Amino acid sequence: MKYLLFTISILQIVHCQKLYELLNSVKFFNEGWISNSDVYEYQYEYAYYTEPENVTRQRFSWMELYSRPYLYKRNPDQPLQCDSNPILAETDLPGADFLSIIPSAADPSECNTLCCRYASCTSWSYASAAPSDFNDCRQGRPCCYLKSYTPQSVRNPNIISAIMNRTFPFEHPPSGLRSAVPIGGITTGSIELRGDGTFHEWTIENQSPATGAKLGFINDALLAFRITNLDTKASDTRLIRTHPTHSIKGIQTIKYHGSYPVSKLELVDESLKATLDLYAYSVFKVADLNRSLTPAIIFSLNVRNPNPYPISIDFMSTLPLSAQIDQTRQSNHIIQQITPANYTDCIVLCHQNPSCASWNWQILNNNPTCSLYSDVPYNEYLSGHISGVRGQWSFDKPGPLVLDRPGSATANGQFLLWPYLSSNRTISATVDNNIENLLNKFAENGRWSDDTPIQQSTGVHGAVSVSTTLQPGEQQTLSILFAWYFPHHFWLDLPLDNYYSLLFTNVTDVAKSIGNEEQLEVIANDILSLHNIYSNSSMPDYLIDSLINSVSHMRSAMYFSNGDWRQWEAFDCNDVDSVHNDHQRHLPYILYFPETEKLKMYQWAKYQQPDGMIQETFTVGCLGDTESYDTHGGRRMGDVTSIFILETLELYRWTNDTKFLNDMYPHVSAGIQWQLSVSSNIGLPENLECTYDIPYLSQYPTTTFNSFMHLAAMRACMELSKIMRDTKTYNQCYEAYIVAGKQIDKLLWYNDSLDTGYFLAYTGGHGEKAIFTDALYGQVLAYTYGLGSLYNVSIMLKHLESEVRLADTTYGLRMLTGREPLTNPQDNSIWMGASQDWSVLNLWFNIEPQSALVQSQKGLNLVRQVLNDQWNTHGIYAADGYGVGGKPWITSHYGFHMVFWHLPFALSGQYVDLSNGILTFSPALSVPYTLPVLIPNIFGSLSVIASSNDNRLFTLSLSIGNLSLNTLAVYNVVYPGSVHLTAGQSVQWVG
Ligand SMILES: *[C@@H]1O[C@H](CO)[C@@H](O)[C@H](O)[C@H]1NC(C)=O
Numbered sequence: 008m009k010y011l012l013f014t015i016s017i018l019q020i021v022h023c024q025k026l027y028e029l030l031n032s033v034k035f036f037n038e039g040w041i042s043n044s045d046v047y048e049y050q051y052e053y054a055y056y057t058e059p060e061n062v063t064r065q066r067f068s069w070m071e072l073y074s075r076p077y078l079y080k081r082n083p084d085q086p087l088q089c090d091s092n093p094i095l096a097e098t099d100l101p102g103a104d105f106l107s108i109i110p111s112a113a114d115p116s117e118c119n120t121l122c123c124r125y126a127s128c129t130s131w132s133y134a135s136a137a138p139s140d141f142n143d144c145r146q147g148r149p150c151c152y153l154k155s156y157t158p159q160s161v162r163n164p165n166i167i168s169a170i171m172n173r174t175f176p177f178e179h180p181p182s183g184l185r186s187a188v189p190i191g192g193i194t195t196g197s198i199e200l201r202g203d204g205t206f207h208e209w210t211i212e213n214q215s216p217a218t219g220a221k222l223g224f225i226n227d228a229l230l231a232f233r234i235t236n237l238d239t240k241a242s243d244t245r246l247i248r249t250h251p252t253h254s255i256k257g258i259q260t261i262k263y264h265g266s267y268p269v270s271k272l273e274l275v276d277e278s279l280k281a282t283l284d285l286y287a288y289s290v291f292k293v294a295d296l297n298r299s300l301t302p303a304i305i306f307s308l309n310v311r312n313p314n315p316y317p318i319s320i321d322f323m324s325t326l327p328l329s330a331q332i333d334q335t336r337q338s339n340h341i342i343q344q345i346t347p348a349n350y351t352d353c354i355v356l357c358h359q360n361p362s363c364a365s366w367n368w369q370i371l372n373n374n375p376t377c378s379l380y381s382d383v384p385y386n387e388y389l390s391g392h393i394s395g396v397r398g399q400w401s402f403d404k405p406g407p408l409v410l411d412r413p414g415s416a417t418a419n420g421q422f423l424l425w426p427y428l429s430s431n432r433t434i435s436a437t438v439d440n441n442i443e444n445l446l447n448k449f450a451e452n453g454r455w456s457d458d459t460p461i462q463q464s465t466g467v468h469g470a471v472s473v474s475t476t477l478q479p480g481e482q483q484t485l486s487i488l489f490a491w492y493f494p495h496h497f498w499l500d501l502p503l504d505n506y507y508s509l510l511f512t513n514v515t516d517v518a519k520s521i522g523n524e525e526q527l528e529v530i531a532n533d534i535l536s537l538h539n540i541y542s543n544s545s546m547p548d549y550l551i552d553s554l555i556n557s558v559s560h561m562r563s564a565m566y567f568s569n570g571d572w573r574q575w576e577a578f579d580c581n582d583v584d585s586v587h588n589d590h591q592r593h594l595p596y597i598l599y600f601p602e603t604e605k606l607k608m609y610q611w612a613k614y615q616q617p618d619g620m621i622q623e624t625f626t627v628g629c630l631g632d633t634e635s636y637d638t639h640g641g642r643r644m645g646d647v648t649s650i651f652i653l654e655t656l657e658l659y660r661w662t663n664d665t666k667f668l669n670d671m672y673p674h675v676s677a678g679i680q681w682q683l684s685v686s687s688n689i690g691l692p693e694n695l696e697c698t699y700d701i702p703y704l705s706q707y708p709t710t711t712f713n714s715f716m717h718l719a720a721m722r723a724c725m726e727l728s729k730i731m732r733d734t735k736t737y738n739q740c741y742e743a744y745i746v747a748g749k750q751i752d753k754l755l756w757y758n759d760s761l762d763t764g765y766f767l768a769y770t771g772g773h774g775e776k777a778i779f780t781d782a783l784y785g786q787v788l789a790y791t792y793g794l795g796s797l798y799n800v801s802i803m804l805k806h807l808e809s810e811v812r813l814a815d816t817t818y819g820l821r822m823l824t825g826r827e828p829l830t831n832p833q834d835n836s837i838w839m840g841a842s843q844d845w846s847v848l849n850l851w852f853n854i855e856p857q858s859a860l861v862q863s864q865k866g867l868n869l870v871r872q873v874l875n876d877q878w879n880t881h882g883i884y885a886a887d888g889y890g891v892g893g894k895p896w897i898t899s900h901y902g903f904h905m906v907f908w909h910l911p912f913a914l915s916g917q918y919v920d921l922s923n924g925i926l927t928f929s930p931a932l933s934v935p936y937t938l939p940v941l942i943p944n945i946f947g948s949l950s951v952i953a954s955s956n957d958n959r960l961f962t963l964s965l966s967i968g969n970l971s972l973n974t975l976a977v978y979n980v981v982y983p984g985s986v987h988l989t990a991g992q993s994v995q996w997v998g
């Protein structure tokens with residue numbers, strides 16, 4: 008009998024270990040230690056525009072101009088000092104203004120107060136009567152000019168200035184606090200669980216710049232657990248928070264790690280009687296878009312009992328989903344206004360009034376006022392307001408706990424909390440208006456004892472728990488599912504349901520699709536098989552980490568039930584799918600979900616102008632009101648029509664889709680005619696904009712950037728027209744290609760010494776010899792798509808050397824050098840593509856990998872390891888000279904750095920042409936090595952080791968998808984025979 012019990016428990020442990028071990032085997036290449044004694048504070052800094060945490064306008068770009076709060080860790084040993092010293096009478100400090108503000112009194116000391124509010128303020132000037140309107144100041148009124156650096160002083164009897172004597176006792180916080188992995192399905196909205204256990208950046212109710220504001224931070228979204236010594240009955244309840252603001256104790260230290268779509272919070276606390284790791288993750292299955300559209304997050308707590316006695320463990324999650332704190336909803340459709348005692352009364356009153364659809368609570372004329380609305384207006388951030396959408400909770404064992412918000416508005420839908428139950432576990436649920444009450448009951452019993460079903464409950468907080476016991480040495484995983492179902496995704500007033508509403512009928516349906524622990528194992532395996540392609544490779548850790556985590560960029564994608572796939576340039580720049588910005592980010596999209604990129608190609612083709620120009624975007628805009636759906640348009644650009652041509656070739660070769668090529672080719676032909684027409688005078692694209700729009704390069708006759716895009720487009724045209732047997736077009740492009748090369752030689756190459764030289768940023772100007780980094784982006788694309796060198800390699804290499812010689816900074820390659828003084832932030836800034844493309848090209852030019860990757864590593868590590876903010880990589884960072892060197896400067900959650908996805912291609916020298924069944928490699932590493940094989944919907948690795956007689960042994964293993972080839976070769980060592988592989992299989996050859 009004893010023997011038998013033993014066997015069963017072993018079996019159970021083996022079974023439970025499976026998810027435990029799978030989660031435990033997820034690899035992470037970043038970490039942040041967040042301790043409960045740390046002090047974290049926002050500092051307000053100068054930035055051009057970035058995305059704020061709290062979004063105060065709906066149907067509008069999520070942006071903040073000129074100043075941005077950035078989280079810092081305060082050093083308690085250093086004093087915080089901020090004085091105006093010295094004060095400079097009758098002195099102006101002209102320039103360097105980042106803010107100009109009318110002070111509340113005509114007193115220069117007000118400028119000191121204002122200046123101290125901004126970390127970037129290093130000096131100020133005060134005018135009792137401003138000479139003219141300037142930013143927020145008005146002519147004739149007093150004005151404080153706040154400066155981000157201290158300019159040369161000038162005598163001026165009407166101005167008082169001061170240089171600040173201030174300390175900055177702040178350092179960058181650990182990884183996981185400024186940003187964290189966004190979890191949630193693809194196009195379903197997401198949430199970030201940060202390293203201190205707080206939940207941020209909620210977009211799961213279809214929030215976007217076309218609807219309501221994201222929910223920046225929800226303090227009452229909580230995870231907690233309770234450990235009980237079953238011998239002594241002593242118990243210990245903890246919130247998974249380092250800085251709890253509730254009555255329950257938190258955790259001493261959390262070690263945060265992220266590998267998209269997994270966050271891991273290691274709980275490091277010697278007073279805990281168990282070893283605990285929390286995982287939060289979502290479904291992400293590459294090559295299976297529908298499966299990846301699952302609107303859900305799983306919280307899994309890995310628990311091990313290291314004690315000689317048995318313990319019980321209770322794990323719970325509570326979410327305040329019935330009330331949105333500091334969010335206002337304003338509607339003209341008021342059906343009732345009441346003066347309630349508490350905002351929770353609004354929820355009940357709305358519930359009792361059949362025509363009530365949503366509510367808003369605020370203090371109005373000193374009275375708490377509740378407005379009931381017959382519609383559901385979009386929410387936006389406003390401190391002191393609380394609002395919500397009509398809804399009610401229900402729960403009946405074995406669950407789920409569901410909050411139902413019926414209706415057809417964007418914010419109507421369902422939430423669900425459901426613990427994973429099994430024979431050795433029990434679960435419970437509750438709904439409560441009072442979070443302390445809810446937490447205290449959990450601390451007392453590890454559950455909510457009431458076993459009666461919950462029906463039509465209107466409480467603010469819904470919670471579920473799951474409990475089990477662990478024998479000495481035993482380990483288990485307790486999991487809770489958080490799912491949602493918000494089918495009605497609006498665009499302003501236009502209803503566009505989410506695609507996922509075609510896959511699921513309600514939230515319980517979502518939950519059932521991943522509703523048992525075997526499913527969690529499948530989810531973990533899907534994630535691991537993708538991660539392993541990178542993490543088991545010979546690539547450097549910084550690159551593996553960036554490849555895995557940059558995919559968090561998908562957070563802003565949308566997929567509608569009409570089949571439209573759309574994505575913002577960024578939440579703070581609210582245009583949709585500009586061709587050039589899409590291309591910077593597109594490689595993981597085309598690899599993981601290639602159909603999404605094809606959908607966009609068809610749409611760009613549809614909006615092609617009669618003159619053949621491809622329009623820049625599906626919906627125009629940036630920094631303002633969101634335009635109506637598909638208000639397409641844009642500028643005349645050197646990297647839009649050209650990229651459309653290149654991407655046609657890329658998609659055709661990589662997916663062997665003949666129908667796609669036939670559908671696109673007329674648009675390609677028309678695009679080529681446009682491209683030739685804008686290059687007809689000098690043989691290079693004339694006066695066009697490009698993705699680097701801030702320096703306004705279209706003022707110049709031509710630029711190297713657009714000229715190399717032109718070369719690449721002409722090369723792609725030659726390939727495409729050959730495939731289509733279109734000799735006329737082939738000849739046109741061939742001739743244009745030859746002319747363009749000669750013209751670049753003549754107009755753009757510049758020898759600045761006997762041994763050195765570079766391509767000029769542009770022709771014309773005042774004859775200055777400016778250099779532009781990332782000028783050779785066209786060559787990056789040409790290599791990845793198998794078009795080879797567009798120009799003399801040793802000349803291009805010279806240019807890259809000059810980029811470093813003339814434009815290198817601590818933070819990466821400066822965009823434009825030699826046009827204006829360095830203090831101009833627009834030229835001086837670090838655009839995140841240049842350093843990556845520099846490394847890609849150096850690899851293709853056979854520079855030894857460690858040297859080639861220097862710039863890429865520096866650029867990405869600035870964000871990963873200095874700012875510790877890799878899940879909010881910006882498009883542009885500031886350089887030195889204007890006060891915020893190395894800090895985010897423009898546009899959050901951006902894709903510019905994602906051109907580093909060309910690096911694995913440059914490392915492996917991968918060439919794919921599935922239309923002819925060809926896959927070849929020319930790796931840049933020396934034996935032995937393993938590198939990823941990246942083809943849309945097809946993933947694997949190439950391993951090369953030394954074998955006997957100076958030969959090498961090549962192994963191509965497939966992890967995901969199917970692969971059929973006529974020709975497989977590494978260097979020129981060809982696999983003898985054709986190849987047919989399915990996931991899990993491999994081929995080997997020697998040579
Ligand atoms: C956003 O608002 C919340 C209150 O709702 C506040 O706790 C948080 O600090 C704000 N974030 C910033 C960056 O100011």
Ligand SMILES: *[C@@H]1O[C@H](CO)[C@@H](O)[C@H](O)[C@H]1NC(C)=O
Nearest residue numbers: 088090091092093171172173
């Ligand atoms: C700045 O403050 C420090 C510390 O209070 C002081 O020692 C120093 O003299 C001040 N510098 C100026 C220029 O006033």
